[in-house]
Amino acid sequence: MDSALCWKLLCVAAVSVSLEGLFRYWWKRRKSVKEVLFFPVSLSCTEGVLNPGVPCLCPLPHTDSDLHRLMRRLMEARRSLELCIFTFSSPPLARAVLLLHSRGVRVRVITDSDYMATVGSQIGALRKAGVEVRHNQSSGLMHHKFVLIDKTLVITGSMNWTMQAIQTNKENLLITDDKVLVSAYVKEFEELWNEYDPATYDFFPETDK
């Protein structure tokens, strides 16, 4: 191969590498997420989010809502899903979480010890399926309601994962991939995860002995 051709090939390679870099930068900027969801929403079928393209013949209306938008965000998880949710009793949201777990997404749940035992709680079903769950053990509620998707997206707001909250209450959720905000929530999750490690349970404090 002569040297002129060699140079030409090198130039083409250099241009494609820098174009790829530009494309990646543009794609990342384009993907910047700033979204707000409001509830309540009226009851409608969410099967389409879990099984896209499969027609559903159930009698519920098949209209899109902010619950669908929330579930579509959850279904974007490819590596990890961290839930830090005070009360979790919503069957459609539990179905989404179980589906992600069955796909090999690492799901970790932090919840409140009192409310996880209430009627309709989905925590038992998640644990039965092998999802890791930890809860607070002292006074003071574990009152957070936030979710981390692949540690790159946070969903946070007032809403508990209950049908009451979804269909009746005035609630809001903010979704962002802002790195500073997401990393603050990742830190809080990891700190609580360690604090609520069952190995550190202290049911019989020294003072009681």
Ligand SMILES: [Zn+2]
């Ligand atoms: Zn349906």
